[in-house]
Amino acid sequence: MLHLFKKAVVGLEIDAGEVRAVELKGSPAAPTLTAWGILSLPPAAVVEGVMQPDVIAQILKELWFMAGFSSHKVLLGVDNQGVMVRFADFPVVPDNRVASMVKYQAQEHIPVPLSEVVLDHAVIGETMDDSGRRLEILLVAGMRDVLDTYLKAMTMARLQPLDIDVTPLALLRLLPESNGHQTVLMVNVGSELSSIVVVEQGLPRLVRLVPTGLREAAALMACSLDEVLTEVGNNPPATWPDEAFQSWYDSLSQEIVSSLNYYQKPGTMAYVSKVIISGRGARVERLLEQLQEDLELAVEILDPLENIRVPARLAADLIPRAPGLAACISLARRGLKV
Structure with a gap:
């Protein structure tokens, strides 16, 4: 089988200074970096969220054209003050009840109404206290109105968001x-x-x-x-x-x-x-x-390029900038699994 139609995904970050993106293609275990690009942003376009969706959408279109991305499937990384990460412990319950328990008790740990956030969680371990075994839970809450500004700009640019990830946590996947x-x-x-x-x-x-x-x-x-x-x-x-x-x-x-x-x-x-x-x-x-x-x-x-094939035509310009593209690379790699 020739594998002519390998899956491709773009990892994207939009911060206060620039948009940057990396496209990976192939298997998550050994992908090929097929394109990357960076464009600067006007000072007021992004301030704790996308303030000018039409401007960002146009810059995204320019970035896709300039870099030559083949895929419009995108996994977005965010790390602004609208994202809250908290650690909590809850009573041990069966796996099929963890999500409902978190939804019920998370308000104790999130300083804004849960109706205003997109909430996610992960079980990261167990601990013990005087009451017995407890689940260690990582809570991630993103302000819904802030995330919507990113999604609006991406939709206007005709991109297909696969998911939104928290940049600091995405980087963990690159640890050797x-x-x-x-x-x-x-x-x-x-x-x-x-x-x-x-x-x-x-x-x-x-x-x-x-x-x-x-x-x-x-x-x-x-x-x-x-x-x-x-x-x-x-x-x-x-x-x-x-x-x-x-x-x-x-x-x-x-x-x-x-x-x-x-x-x-x-x-x-x-x-x-x-x-x-x-x-x-x-x-x-x-x-x-x-x-x-x-x-x-x-x-x-x-080094975010470990176990990633980089064509020679891209390597010279990419390698010096690779640490700044680390989150994009991790996001794209996860996107290949989605």
């Missing part, structure tokens, strides 16, 4: 198997926000979205987000002065340290052994060096 028995800290540095996730033996144990992204660097440098990204890639001291870098770094590193201190509070047995950086901010070369020195931990950049 060699990290499966370790506790690692994943930091995804984005345009507007950064995410901090503690992963213990492959499972999330702490998830935070913090308001320190590359836009803060743009404000410190009094330039556009695109200019920050261009200059950050080359890292010239003239346009990325020490004072600006240190101010931005201090803001991010304080969030990382507070997350580590919270997770590694007295009485816990697991300690973080490694920090893995992804996102557009992974191109800030001094970020890795200074984090490694200050945290006294190994710090490395996530």
Whole structure:
């Protein structure tokens, strides 16, 4: 059989600075990256949701044409303040009753009416307390009106949304198997926000979205987000002065340290052994060096292209930008299973 019609799916992110997308084709275990693309956004187009759906729709159409995507099937990743991730424990019940129990009790953990959110959950383990066995549940709630703005723009662009995923959790699927028995800290540095996730033996144990992204660097440098990204890639001291870098770094590193201190509070047995950086901010070369020195931990950049075939015609431009496309790659890979 020639397999001429292999399934193709696009992983898509739309943040405050740009839209980026990656198309994978073939099997989830060993896919081929067939196309990718990035386009910048006007400053007011996305602010905690899509404010200008018609503008985003047009840019998506341009991106599909420019990158040459063959598929209109899309799995979207989101990570804005309209997304809430909570950890809770509930009484142990049969599997077929977990969903109804979560729906009934989740309001205790979500600070807005459940009628205003799209709620999902995952069982991540069991624990014990004085009352007996308890299920450890990961709750994810997205503000319905915010998610609808993304869906509207995608529909206007004639795209077919397969699902919506939370970007920090999507990135967990890219952890190498060699990290499966370790506790690692994943930091995804984005345009507007950064995410901090503690992963213990492959499972999330702490998830935070913090308001320190590359836009803060743009404000410190009094330039556009695109200019920050261009200059950050080359890292010239003239346009990325020490004072600006240190101010931005201090803001991010304080969030990382507070997350580590919270997770590694007295009485816990697991300690973080490694920090893995992804996102557009992974191109800030001094970020890795200074984090490694200050945290006294190994710090490395996530390689999202492991076990993915990349044609030679795409590799040269793609590989330097791969950490910023990590979530898109993970989303597309999951989409191949949908």
